[in-house]
Amino acid sequence: MRSTMAGHDPRQAEFLGQEDFVQLVTPAGERIPSPGFDPWVADVTDEQLASLYEDLSVVRRIDIEATALQRQGELGLWPPLLGQEAAQIGSARALRSDDFVFTSYRENAVAYCRGVKITDLLRVWRGTSHGGWNPYDVGMAVPAVVIGAQTLHATGYALGCAKDGVDSVAVAYFGDGATSQGDVNEAMVFAATFKAPVVFFCQNNQWAISEPVTLQAKAHISERAPGFGIPSLRVDGNDVLAVMAATRVALDRARNGDGPTFIEAVTYRMGPHTTSDDPTRYRDRDELEQWAAKDPISRLGALLDSKGLLTDELTARVKARADEVARELRAGCLALTAPDPLTIFDNVYATPHRGLDRQRSQYAAYLAMFDGGAE
Amino acid sequence: MRSTMAGHDPRQAEFLGQEDFVQLVTPAGERIPSPGFDPWVADVTDEQLASLYEDLSVVRRIDIEATALQRQGELGLWPPLLGQEAAQIGSARALRSDDFVFTSYRENAVAYCRGVKITDLLRVWRGTSHGGWNPYDVGMAVPAVVIGAQTLHATGYALGCAKDGVDSVAVAYFGDGATSQGDVNEAMVFAATFKAPVVFFCQNNQWAISEPVTLQAKAHISERAPGFGIPSLRVDGNDVLAVMAATRVALDRARNGDGPTFIEAVTYRMGPHTTSDDPTRYRDRDELEQWAAKDPISRLGALLDSKGLLTDELTARVKARADEVARELRAGCLALTAPDPLTIFDNVYATPHRGLDRQRSQYAAYLAMFDGGAE
Amino acid sequence: MSVTTSQLTLAKAITSGLRHALADDNRVLLMGEDIGALGGVFRVTDGLQKEFGADRVMDMPLAESAIIGTAIGLAFRGFRPVVEIQFDGFIYPGFDQIVAQLAKMRYRTGGAVSMPITIRVPYGGGIGAVEHHSESPEAYFAHTAGLRVVTCSTPQEAHVLIRQAIACDDPVLFFEPKRRYWTKGEVTEEIADAIPLESARVVRDGTDVTLVTYGPLVATALDAAAAAASDGVSIEVIDLRSLAPIDFPTVEASVRKTGRLVVSHEAQLSGGLGAEIAAGVTERCFNWLEAAPARVTGFDVPYPPGSLEEHFLPGLDRILDAVDRVLGRPNSLTGWTE
Amino acid sequence: MSVTTSQLTLAKAITSGLRHALADDNRVLLMGEDIGALGGVFRVTDGLQKEFGADRVMDMPLAESAIIGTAIGLAFRGFRPVVEIQFDGFIYPGFDQIVAQLAKMRYRTGGAVSMPITIRVPYGGGIGAVEHHSESPEAYFAHTAGLRVVTCSTPQEAHVLIRQAIACDDPVLFFEPKRRYWTKGEVTEEIADAIPLESARVVRDGTDVTLVTYGPLVATALDAAAAAASDGVSIEVIDLRSLAPIDFPTVEASVRKTGRLVVSHEAQLSGGLGAEIAAGVTERCFNWLEAAPARVTGFDVPYPPGSLEEHFLPGLDRILDAVDRVLGRPNSLTGWTE
Numbered sequence A, B: 001m002r003s004t005m006a007g008h009d010p011r012q013a014e015f016l017g018q019e020d021f022v023q024l025v026t027p028a029g030e031r032i033p034s035p036g037f038d039p040w041v042a043d044v045t046d047e048q049l050a051s052l053y054e055d056l057s058v059v060r061r062i063d064i065e066a067t068a069l070q071r072q073g074e075l076g077l078w079p080p081l082l083g084q085e086a087a088q089i090g091s092a093r094a095l096r097s098d099d100f101v102f103t104s105y106r107e108n109a110v111a112y113c114r115g116v117k118i119t120d121l122l123r124v125w126r127g128t129s130h131g132g133w134n135p136y137d138v139g140m141a142v143p144a145v146v147i148g149a150q151t152l153h154a155t156g157y158a159l160g161c162a163k164d165g166v167d168s169v170a171v172a173y174f175g176d177g178a179t180s181q182g183d184v185n186e187a188m189v190f191a192a193t194f195k196a197p198v199v200f201f202c203q204n205n206q207w208a209i210s211e212p213v214t215l216q217a218k219a220h221i222s223e224r225a226p227g228f229g230i231p232s233l234r235v236d237g238n239d240v241l242a243v244m245a246a247t248r249v250a251l252d253r254a255r256n257g258d259g260p261t262f263i264e265a266v267t268y269r270m271g272p273h274t275t276s277d278d279p280t281r282y283r284d285r286d287e288l289e290q291w292a293a294k295d296p297i298s299r300l301g302a303l304l305d306s307k308g309l310l311t312d313e314l315t316a317r318v319k320a321r322a323d324e325v326a327r328e329l330r331a332g333c334l335a336l337t338a339p340d341p342l343t344i345f346d347n348v349y350a351t352p353h354r355g356l357d358r359q360r361s362q363y364a365a366y367l368a369m370f371d372g373g374a375e
Numbered sequence C, D: 001m002s003v004t005t006s007q008l009t010l011a012k013a014i015t016s017g018l019r020h021a022l023a024d025d026n027r028v029l030l031m032g033e034d035i036g037a038l039g040g041v042f043r044v045t046d047g048l049q050k051e052f053g054a055d056r057v058m059d060m061p062l063a064e065s066a067i068i069g070t071a072i073g074l075a076f077r078g079f080r081p082v083v084e085i086q087f088d089g090f091i092y093p094g095f096d097q098i099v100a101q102l103a104k105m106r107y108r109t110g111g112a113v114s115m116p117i118t119i120r121v122p123y124g125g126g127i128g129a130v131e132h133h134s135e136s137p138e139a140y141f142a143h144t145a146g147l148r149v150v151t152c153s154t155p156q157e158a159h160v161l162i163r164q165a166i167a168c169d170d171p172v173l174f175f176e177p178k179r180r181y182w183t184k185g186e187v188t189e190e191i192a193d194a195i196p197l198e199s200a201r202v203v204r205d206g207t208d209v210t211l212v213t214y215g216p217l218v219a220t221a222l223d224a225a226a227a228a229a230s231d232g233v234s235i236e237v238i239d240l241r242s243l244a245p246i247d248f249p250t251v252e253a254s255v256r257k258t259g260r261l262v263v264s265h266e267a268q269l270s271g272g273l274g275a276e277i278a279a280g281v282t283e284r285c286f287n288w289l290e291a292a293p294a295r296v297t298g299f300d301v302p303y304p305p306g307s308l309e310e311h312f313l314p315g316l317d318r319i320l321d322a323v324d325r326v327l328g329r330p331n332s333l334t335g336w337t338e
């Protein structure tokens, strides 16, 4: 039966009712009690709160700097996460290093938390690589661009964890638009059937390019999963603490053999879909302003302030770190140059391939023609 | 909120709870009252009940005769519907002639109700055609063999009905196994978004070849739809009256602009998946016996008997009709011969096609070589 | 009715073709992701939802299989859907509905049910895009019986062909060369005298070598022909337009004249259309051929990252290198051994 | 370890190959529909779930995209999944996961992530089946960079090739000629001395014509060669085995000897592998060819109903007709004009 989780052990509860979502910090920065979820963040120290604040601020700065780099022609494209920082940081900071994350293209803050090098974030967008990092180094696959496909990979990876008898968890990140894809629904079927230790983390940022979430779903997205036999949580995606609590609940269920959990993080894409997009064609300023009032960073700032933690020192430290990351990002970006032409033939196959090896050597011969200065 | 429909107007209710399904006639043939659904079959006369009994008996006879034809080498394959007669007859008899049905391969009783000629049922299985009839003649597409694909066609057709401003309804038939396919889930997304006048009619016959429904779904299948914003009904699929009532509720909603409805008809595949299958490899006799006790025909027979309607005359009439249909089926089958070889080139394109037209004339030249008696 | 002629980009020439189709036949519908208020990511449907209403120009949820599957259902009911796939690399989730349903429905129903569905696909590389946004999947569809496959190379052709495709009672995969969307040209909004959808077109006459290509590479081929001309080599350039079926008679006539064939496409070499064209021409013109047909194509690698795409894409130099090869002149493979 | 040799059907030769793979490497998993208790609709996995447990031989829910997608996730974690697709015509719902994910994952990750996944597909016609059960979709995959495509023609080859495919660190589409599942032959359960996965095999020596084929038609080709021999024509038959990449050196050596090429497959003509082989051979052997390579294939129609399939499938007579054509002897197209 549907019910809110308040007062229940959230690991057992099925899903939340229509109007509710888990919120621990109001947009004004007030910490409100939640018997069900408070225990899940009781260990978060003031220092850790400040650290989350730093994370949120740094990833926003990454976003701003990368957008600037795109405007300056240094990146081909950039998909801003502006507004979604809490959803990504709150969830990714709940993970262990042995967990494994499968994301879409907008999860730069998740990648940041996983330890992806700042410069590596840019390779795809500067056109020097289709990936950017070694997934095994950071426990995170490179971005999946085909919408929804990665949810199946996460489910399969989770099956593998169970087979290996480890309590690592796979996490699939995807958007509200993705929920319409067959793959995402099939992932829920498979995860439920095999009780896979996977967390489905949907950032409902209200838009899929120009299409509002109401085109994709006539019920709350969080209501989809229970019909597949998967408990779900709807959480205020702009409340970093609530997101962390919800993710911990889900991870805990997975680690304990209770199978998959679905989380809908309700948030908002404050920027364009990508730097190529023009949202003025399809959405109102009003909506933007309403959501600006729920900003995840100012919210946590207000909470810190109310606790006397938003000191000049913290502000300065955060700014210094953000500046440093921005500098690293810019310098790293400019240093990324096109790889050697013949690398287009690399890593297609693991083993020698007679057809491709021939094409490579023919193309090498072709390029050699120009070495004499012919062209 | 979840609730059983009893006492509610079923058009408004969302879906039924875990243990319940709509049942109007018990396996023993007792008519039990249902405030919600009785009104939907209040108009069914004794004569119509007898006619349903005839339908059930005739389609079972078709199944038996076709199975025999396969055993005798006259058909390549046959997918028996044994046990599912009530689910198919109860739903198909609720339709209007201007409704349009999209089915899978097992819906021979639906086709019978739509007016498909008996012989036409066999063309696919005798290998003389991929279809067998003109869909527009009977308001029913030819069978879709790729699991789940037809649910999208039904949804699109329903969108077309709405665009045309008519109150015809599209009905998609599919199995329990099909619910795992992306297409079926996407069909629910699209139907919900556009409030399409479509009925999703799932025959949960407990098996997808050798896979039990528990491999496909961890919750009741009927629980899936509400998460997509589609009300659903779970009905005793071996109770022809209950199936008819549920289908009428769904059709009425669709005709009134209330959008899609999902029906799970709980039934059982008493036979093999097809005549090629060997169910002894994967299921117990016990299960079969349990379900035999819920047989749809004996159930309706018992009800008729209790009303004094199962007269010798009726029994004789039904037998005569079944015999007649069986004769027609056999004679029709034997009369079906392989079409002209060059018809393999027909109906690939609507308009002349330079590549294929050339291949046809070349093949005609090739065949002509043998006409001289060469080979 | 007066005929409009104006300078349009290739994208806008398609827009105007769609506008005509919508105006001429109220069973025509546009379906796709972001094609309404946004006008599509390439703005090809810009303004059409406003003009024809959200009932005719429909934003669909994000699921290609369902977009194509529901289009099939609409065609069953007599509509004539025109589907936009946002980028080449996103057609694959709809592959089953295309090859197993759309392509086979007329055959399956013995001709009773027509599938006049056009699937528009911006395709090809050269725009520095991320993965899945630069692919050339036309060979998959050209190998699928029941489909027609068409592409275009100029604004005028784009305008005419999209209207012909929509008017055709067969399913048509319509590939739009996205890196040429911004190419401008004169467009006469008239299809009455157009050559058939199935026909190729000789876009430059020549006598020494036949260069067959289509879509985005037609412009490159014309550049190559111009460069070769200044070098004394006369190249006849053929724009295939129809990729299934292929207009072999037009190609054949040219090769019988030149004796030499170069085929070029962006798609990967192995199993690409270049193989079909080379094989088909060899079957028809064996005795006229002076050299083996040469193929200049993408390599058998996934489409590479943007900064390397120039090494994947056939350019003017690689085409001229192949021209040298069929002419027996020194070229990159001179002296090359396996 | 002693080597077993026995008479097995082609299906059972694969079963035994799978058994070896499961026994040799505990990261090998079998995944598919109805492969457990039922042993697959062709019984290829018969007994394996009992032997290796439901954790290694897994019945999956009915969704091909998810079966392949979860196999990819398992490969991410170091498993080596072997997927069974129930019939050729049911691979398309998984097409996106195969061509956009599986094929590209190594490239995407710069070599960091291997995808040692084998996808087994019973394919081809000749069993009188209903729609979608007789298709030959190999060309789609052979045109997809990042995949390997393999097929087999005898029990011995089937046994060895399935083991090699599973051992390969690249994704392999493994096409099993379903109408030959019941063909019996001697099988030695040993792969140590086997020729490489990439190599074609000359299965009958000859001097007049090279006949290239694969999978189900190898037996037909051998019958044709025997018939031709009694007519004084010596046909060299090559079983390709690997369809991507194609072993051109082996084919080339043969054509340089015979000067004539016939290629045959069940798949439709246009864009089929016959085009790639004809084009590739023409590129390599132009000066040796005495006639245009001929293709004997399925027609460009959807696979027809069972009672007509003999007219779609290349049979002995159509192959011999093409042999006559490349030899310049009277044949069905003598005097035929367009």
Ligand SMILES: Cc1ncc(C[n+]2csc(CCOP(=O)(O)OP(=O)(O)O)c2C)c(N)n1
Pocket (backbone or CB within 6 Å): A106, A145, A146, A147, A174, A175, A176, A177, A178, A179, A205, A207, A208, A209, A269, A273, C033, C062, C064, C086, C090, C093
């Ligand atoms: C299969 C597929 N179809 C279409 C696209 C083009 N596309 C890229 S992003 C996007 C919208 C995704 O929306 P959502 O899932 O909500 O994620 P968000 O962008 O909001 O993070 C679309 C349609 C794609 N990448 N993949």
Ligand SMILES: Cc1ncc(C[n+]2csc(CCOP(=O)(O)OP(=O)(O)O)c2C)c(N)n1
Pocket (backbone or CB within 6 Å): B106, B145, B146, B147, B174, B175, B176, B177, B178, B179, B205, B207, B208, B209, B269, B273, D033, D062, D064, D086, D090, D093
């Ligand atoms: C896409 C696809 N995959 C696999 C198959 C093979 N197949 C045919 S019937 C069947 C089981 C279908 O089960 P269900 O949907 O429950 O329908 P039922 O046969 O019980 O009526 C399978 C796997 C298919 N037809 N289509």
Ligand SMILES: [Mg+2]
Pocket (backbone or CB within 6 Å): A175, A176, A177, A203, A204, A205, A206, A207, A208, A209
């Ligand atoms: Mg979104």
Ligand SMILES: [Mg+2]
Pocket (backbone or CB within 6 Å): B175, B176, B177, B203, B204, B205, B206, B207, B208, B209
């Ligand atoms: Mg079933």
